[in-house]
Amino acid sequence: MKKIKISILACSLFLSLGCEKVLEEHPQSQIVPSFFNSPAGVLGGIAGVYNEIRGQWGTEGFSSEMQAGTDEFIQGASSGGGPVHTFNGLNATNFGSAWATSFTSINTLNGVLKFGQNIEMPEATKKQYLAQAKFLRAFWYFYLVQTWGDVPLHTEFITVPSQSAKRDPAAEVYKLIIQDLTEAAAALPDKPTAPFLGKAATKSTALFFLSKAYLTRGWLTNSQADFAEAAKISTDIIANKGAYGLDLWQDFGDAFVPANDNGKETMFVSDHSSDPKFGYYSVGGGASGGAAQNLTPWFTNWNYPNNSGINSFINASGVLVNSGTSGMIRDSYYGRPYQRIRPNSVKQTSGENVGKNYFLDQAFVKRDIDSRYANTFYSVYIANTTVNNSATSSNNKRGIAYTLQIGVDTSVWLPDYEVPGAPQFVGSRPFKGIVAPPSLWKADLYPAIKKFMDPSRGSNFNDPSTRPVVITRFAEVYLVGAEAYLQAGDKVKAAELLNVLRQRAAYRKTNTAAQNTAAAEAMKITANDVTVDFILDERSRELFGEWMRYQDLVRTKSLVRRVKAWNTEAAANVKDFHALRPIPQSQIDRTVEGPKFPQNPGY
Numbered sequence: 286m287k288k289i290k291i292s293i294l295a296c297s298l299f300l301s302l303g304c305e306k307v308l309e310e311h312p313q314s315q316i317v318p319s320f321f322n323s324p325a326g327v328l329g330g331i332a333g334v335y336n337e338i339r340g341q342w343g344t345e346g347f348s349s350e351m352q353a354g355t356d357e358f359i360q361g362a363s364s365g366g367g368p369v370h371t372f373n374g375l376n377a378t379n380f381g382s383a384w385a386t387s388f389t390s391i392n393t394l395n396g397v398l399k400f401g402q403n404i405e406m407p408e409a410t411k412k413q414y415l416a417q418a419k420f421l422r423a424f425w426y427f428y429l430v431q432t433w434g435d436v437p438l439h440t441e442f443i444t445v446p447s448q449s450a451k452r453d454p455a456a457e458v459y460k461l462i463i464q465d466l467t468e469a470a471a472a473l474p475d476k477p478t479a480p481f482l483g484k485a486a487t488k489s490t491a492l493f494f495l496s497k498a499y500l501t502r503g504w505l506t507n508s509q510a511d512f513a514e515a516a517k518i519s520t521d522i523i524a525n526k527g528a529y530g531l532d533l534w535q536d537f538g539d540a541f542v543p544a545n546d547n548g549k550e551t552m553f554v555s556d557h558s559s560d561p562k563f564g565y566y567s568v569g570g571g572a573s574g575g576a577a578q579n580l581t582p583w584f585t586n587w588n589y590p591n592n593s594g595i596n597s598f599i600n601a602s603g604v605l606v607n608s609g610t611s612g613m614i615r616d617s618y619y620g621r622p623y624q625r626i627r628p629n630s631v632k633q634t635s636g637e638n639v640g641k642n643y644f645l646d647q648a649f650v651k652r653d654i655d656s657r658y659a660n661t662f663y664s665v666y667i668a669n670t671t672v673n674n675s676a677t678s679s680n681n682k683r684g685i686a687y688t689l690q691i692g693v694d695t696s697v698w699l700p701d702y703e704v705p706g707a708p709q710f711v712g713s714r715p716f717k718g719i720v721a722p723p724s725l726w727k728a729d730l731y732p733a734i735k736k737f738m739d740p741s742r743g744s745n746f747n748d749p750s751t752r753p754v755v756i757t758r759f760a761e762v763y764l765v766g767a768e769a770y771l772q773a774g775d776k777v778k779a780a781e782l783l784n785v786l787r788q789r790a791a792y793r794k795t796n797t798a799a800q801n802t803a804a805a806e807a808m809k810i811t812a813n814d815v816t817v818d819f820i821l822d823e824r825s826r827e828l829f830g831e832w833m834r835y836q837d838l839v840r841t842k843s844l845v846r847r848v849k850a851w852n853t854e855a856a857a858n859v860k861d862f863h864a865l866r867p868i869p870q871s872q873i874d875r876t877v878e879g880p881k882f883p884q885n886p887g888y
Contacts, residue, residue, distance in 0.1 A: 318444070321400035327414050328480065330397040334390040334421045335485070335556070340577035342555040342832060343754035345625065346382040348584055350866075353626055354859070355834045355844075356643050356851040357825055361624035362588065362729035370626075372858035376888055381869035387425045388437070394422040396442040413481070416472035420486040420494075423465035427498055430458045431836050434865045434885065449878040459502045466495035476530050484547050484554040484753065489529040492522050493552060493762055500769050501840050512773040519766030519782075531759045537790050538660035540760070541736035546753050550760065554753035555579075571747035578749035581737040583623040585830065588729050589613045590622065593697050595672055595689060596680040597708050597719045605708060605725040608680040612689050612696030612718050614670045617746040619663070620738055627731045628662070628829075630723060631853050643851040645701060645723060648825040652701055654804045657790045657826045662732035666697040668718065683715035697721060699732050734830045760786055760827055768820050768841075776812035783820070784809050786827055817841050839864045862887030 320326045341347040352358050353370045360370045368375035397418040404411065429436045438453035438461065470491035477487055496518035503511030526532055532549045534540050540550045547554070557579040572578050596609030615621065630644040641647065649658040672689040674681060689696060696718040706712050707720035721730055739750035763782045770779040791804035810819075824837055838844040848859045867888040876882035 318396070318400055318442070321396055322404070324404055324406045324410065324414075327397050327401040327404055330393045330401075331414060331417050331421065334393055334418075334425075336577070337386050337390045338424075338555045338756075339557065339754075340386060341383045342756055343557070343579035343581045343750075344382075344577065345580055345584065345623075348581065348832060349625065350380065350382060351832045351836070352830065352834050354848065354852070354855045355838055356821075356847045357629055357648070357829060357834050358626040359629045359631060359852060359854050360728065361585070361627040361731075362727075363624035364626065371855050372860070372863055375863070375867065377867040377870035377873065377884060380867050383428065384433075384869045384872065387429050388439070390425050391422055391439055392443050394418045394425075395440060398422075399442045412472050413474065413478070416469045416491075417481060417486055419465040420469035420473065420491050423462045423469065423491075423498070424486075424494065426458055426462050426465075427494060427501075430455050430462070431501065431839065432866050433868060447878070448875065449880075450872070450876045450882055451880065452883060455505070459498065459505075462498050463495065463502075466491050466498060470495060475528050483556055484551050484755075486553060487529065489522055489525075489531060490553045490757065492518055493757060493765070496522070496762075496769070497765050500765055500772075503769070503772060504840050504842065509773060512769050515769035516766055516773050516775070516778070519762050519769060522762050523766070523782075526759070533759060533785070533789055535789070536660075536792055536794055537656050538736075540758060541660070543739065543741065543752055546755065550758050551753075551755050552759055552762075553757040554755050556753050557749070557751050571745060572749040576749070579739075579752060579754050580623070580749055581754060582739050582750050582752075583621040584625045585627060585734045586620050586622040586624065587627070587731050587733055588622040588624055589619060589666060589697065590615045592729050593666065593719065595674055595696070595718055596678055596682075598680050598682065599708065599725070603724075605721060605727065605730065609674065609678060610672045612668050612670070612672055613666055615746060616669050617742050618669075618738070618740040619666060620733070621747055624729060627728065628734075629852060630726050630731060633851065633853060636850060638850055642723075643825075647851070648822055648829070649701075651808070654807050655787075655790050655826065656793050657829075658701065661734060661736050661829050663735045664699045664701065664732060665695055666718075667692060668694045668696040674717075682709050685715055687715075687717055689717055694718060699726070699730075701732075737830070754832075756832070758828075758831075764820065764824055764827060767815070767823075768817075771815055771817070771820065776815045779815045779820075780810050780812045783815065783823055786823070790826070817843065818847075821847065860887060 321330065349369050354372055364370055368379055398415060401411065401415055401418065434455050435452040436458060437450055438458055440461065470488050473486060473488045473491055475488050477483065477485060496515045499511045499515035499518070502508065503515060530549060531552065534545065534550050539545055572580060590611055590613055592607050593611045593613040594607040594609035595612045597605055597607050600606045628644045630642045632642045633639050649655065652658045668689045668691055671691055674687055674689065676684060676686040694717050698718065699721050701723065703722045703724060704711055704720050707722050707725065709719065710716055711720060739752045742748045742750065763786050767779040767782040770782065787808040787810065788805040791808040792801050796804065821837060821841060821843060838847055844864055845859050845861055849856045862885065865885045868882065868884050873882045873884060
């Protein structure tokens, strides 16, 4: 939390108290109850936990764990392979980047809650500090229980090393989550107040996660009461959006303008900063995947500097072959090409969806009127380097010479439909750059997600992004509410909430008022259209790439069905037991006293 004015040392003391350290019996002398004997110590504990969120959301491994192997994503050319994409060999040694982090944070928060209530400070300040701690403890436990099911439930501050551990029932974990969020919502302010500025937790944030927790538990237990409560809370948040300073942008794309990162549609973020006093990276030094840095803009980028040769051609196998001088060089605007994951545009070769792909034929099927496709993905790359192409250049089939001009000519066009004459022609007209329609997309050439891009990184475009990672947007309140109403049996209300987002998506600044009105009408759905699958598709359209797809599929008991229906890479291996992830082997190996720590079934 860059707005919190507190020494980074205070935060770092808490980062050393991890589950692994305790189990290894290396107690940290700095982590003692006396640390919480002042308001600054309590605040330091909360700041340290916010910092731990930064170490997961927006980082490489965690982002893959939350999204890879779903209906939305398949592997990019530089995915490195790996079981998280295909479920082939997924086990206790190759999953669980945030397991120890979660328990580190929970133990810190337990210290805040135990000792913070006795600190002498203004009651209003104390109330907010304790509410922040309850929210954050629920936040981490919600992640844990969705990922692993039964997990150790700790509500006391641990200071004595132990080599024993047990798993508590998920039902008990949900009780704590709901209690913490209910109490946090009652005490947090409607809008951010010092020292928790920016987009730290507020009343509406706690209420949103409370509604989502009720919804998720409702799916587990088929509880109509939970669905009804989730629906009610979502509706209440929307009804009181003015008091909370929340609203949807008129244009879907405005939600992702960097200047709006902390705007009215944003509810909760993981902050990042270029301020050197926070020590997260050296400006101009580049970055790597293992650090607590926002690398989100890179993951879905194809290798545009190496695969945009202006004389690229289709070989005998129908594959686009890179040829000629590249029409692009790496820059900040288009981002660093990581190629870890890519939109799932592979056509199904069997089953009910044979010949179709999830990306274009299911999720973004109304691209002509739904602006979310155009606002989420790059389709045009404007030349950022000058290229002279002679008529006699190898594989130049245009028969003309020309110059590709910086900032004027299109170097790569990725239309969402087939274009005759591609890659060098549009019909019979020569195209200066290359045209790559869906039939030519492959592991190193595909539409990249643009809504997270950060062109502000300055001289070194390999530096990490300093944009906050937006964990929750107001738009998801409507989606959670719609899902809850559907499960509660009110499809009319579910459709009403979905239509708010769908009609917002119809708006384009380039349209006339009449065109926007007509588009909004064309996007409307009725109660009969609302199904679980429709809501999952709608979540793709609205939230593509926003770190929750795996949880969406697991929550709705749709993982195996949807992966088998749409993801050719993972279909053969995904099983019902993959709804829970493998407990990290380090946790199992270090539990040497008392009963063994049980692994999840199937691993």
